[in-house]
Amino acid sequence: MSEQKQYGFTTTILHSDRQKEIEHGSVHKPIHTSVMFGYKDARDLAAVFQGKQSGYRYGRQGNPTVTALEEKITKMEDGASTITFGTGMAAIGAVFQALLRQGDHVVSSAFLFGNTNSLWQTVSTQGVDVAMVDATDVANVVAAITPSTRMVFVETVANPRTQIADLKRIGEVCRERGILYVVDNTMTSPYLFQPKTVGAGLVVNSLTKYIAGHGNVLGGALTDTGLFDWAAYPNIAANFRKQASAQQGMSQVRAKALRDFGATLSPEAAHQIAVGAETMALRMERESTSAMALATMLAADPRVAVVHYPGLASHPQHQLASELFRSYGALFSFELKPEIDCFDYLNRLSLAINATHLGDTRTLVIPVAHTIFFEMGAERRAAMGIADSLIRVSVGIEDTQDLLTDFAQALTPVL
Numbered sequence: 335m336s337e338q339k340q341y342g343f344t345t346t347i348l349h350s351d352r353q354k355e356i357e358h359g360s361v362h363k364p365i366h367t368s369v370m371f372g373y374k375d376a377r378d379l380a381a382v383f384q385g386k387q388s389g390y391r392y393g394r395q396g397n398p399t400v401t402a403l404e405e406k407i408t409k410m411e412d413g414a415s416t417i418t419f420g421t422g423m424a425a426i427g428a429v430f431q432a433l434l435r436q437g438d439h440v441v442s443s444a445f446l447f448g449n450t451n452s453l454w455q456t457v458s459t460q461g462v463d464v465a466m467v468d469a470t471d472v473a474n475v476v477a478a479i480t481p482s483t484r485m486v487f488v489e490t491v492a493n494p495r496t497q498i499a500d501l502k503r504i505g506e507v508c509r510e511r512g513i514l515y516v517v518d519n520t521m522t523s524p525y526l527f528q529p530k531t532v533g534a535g536l537v538v539n540s541l542t543k544y545i546a547g548h549g550n551v552l553g554g555a556l557t558d559t560g561l562f563d564w565a566a567y568p569n570i571a572a573n574f575r576k577q578a579s580a581q582q583g584m585s586q587v588r589a590k591a592l593r594d595f596g597a598t599l600s601p602e603a604a605h606q607i608a609v610g611a612e613t614m615a616l617r618m619e620r621e622s623t624s625a626m627a628l629a630t631m632l633a634a635d636p637r638v639a640v641v642h643y644p645g646l647a648s649h650p651q652h653q654l655a656s657e658l659f660r661s662y663g664a665l666f667s668f669e670l671k672p673e674i675d676c677f678d679y680l681n682r683l684s685l686a687i688n689a690t691h692l693g694d695t696r697t698l699v700i701p702v703a704h705t706i707f708f709e710m711g712a713e714r715r716a717a718m719g720i721a722d723s724l725i726r727v728s729v730g731i732e733d734t735q736d737l738l739t740d741f742a743q744a745l746t747p748v749l
């Protein structure tokens with residue numbers, strides 16, 4: 335497979351390991367379990383430590399199996415480089431640990447993954463000021479920017495209400511003002527959307543979700559798209575300034591966040607994620623088709639109060655989703671009319687599993703206000719538009735008709 339040729343998404347992922355040095359004809363990148371990497375000539379070891387020669391030193395900072403996955407994710411995102419972490423949260427935490435300083439200001443979408451929301455509360459007590467805004471309208475982002483704003487952070491599609499950030503316009507504002515634009519692409523996955531196309535400088539992916547896809551491994555990634563000018567970023571420490579501008583940001587992240595905080599992805603996990611990623615496009619196609627069918631069916635049913643899914647014409651950002659994403663994704667949420675108790679409904683489903691997680695091959699459901707958003711309290715839930723009866727559905731790869739039958743039968747009793 336020649337490096338120059340432009341192949342499609344899945345072809346590129348399937349064959350990416352073969353573009354590297356092949357060990358014993360292995361088609362999969364082998365799992366390298368060695369923590370240390372030895373050198374015959376001690377001068378080579380010193381040269382690696384001094385950055386004069388490339389090479390591995392210690393498993394916390396990098397490993398050949400992990401590198402192979404990082405290169406695969408870079409290809410998925412059409413980026414410049416990627417660093418993986420033990421979880422998606424570690425990748426988000428790395429952005430703060432490595433790239434923000436006391437007194438910095440961040441503008442963040444208010445519609446956020448619950449644990450990211452909790453992390454923002456933490457960093458707010460550590461000298462980084464986070465302004466939470468409704469990022470579906472770029473005007474709110476612009477209004478929150480101050481002279482200390484270093485970063486704008488948004489998710490593509492928010493979970494569970496599926497609000498979509500004004501991704502393109504926010505990208506334009508960040509470019510004009512030289513602000514680092516960080517986009518969490520977990521919900522769309524690089525198959526449906528590449529944040530580089532709207533000007534993101536850094537892309538976050540939880541590999542645990544759609545990329546690995548089978549609910550059996552945790553992982554996270556941070557991809558540098560190559561669009562951000564690190565030479566102009568004030569928070570790069572002097573020893574990273576010696577490198578080429580394009581490398582400065584990620585070198586600092588690898589040292590200050592991955593090496594010093596140590597949330598490293600294991601080579602075994604990297605292998606499992608790489609195998610899962612091979613079928614991501616196929617899974618996302620099937621899951622998106624089923625999500626559309628389920629959302630359409632539920633939206634038409636008089637026992638359902640509201641359905642939130644970007645594929646429905648009634649969704650406030652339906653046009654934007656049509657313009658930016660390959661399809662509308664595998665996650666939706668809905669509220670039943672008050673006559674049907676959401677717990678009773680969930681218990682009547684036979685295929686869908688009551689579990690927290692998304693992006694699995696199996697369909698998962700959860701009563702949001704009572705579980706993943708319980709800790710934040712009623713007031714904050716109300717501000718985020720999360721009703722007590724809201725059910726989140728992460729659609730799996732089951733046969734579409736089986737899912738339609740299951741979700742329809744659970745709507746009994748007829749009103």
Ligand SMILES: *Cc1c(COP(=O)(O)O)cnc(C)c1O
Nearest residue numbers: 421422423447518520540542553
């Ligand atoms: C799950 C998730 C994360 C965190 O990923 P983990 O791998 O579970 O740590 C971050 N952002 C979004 C949008 C997610 O859905």
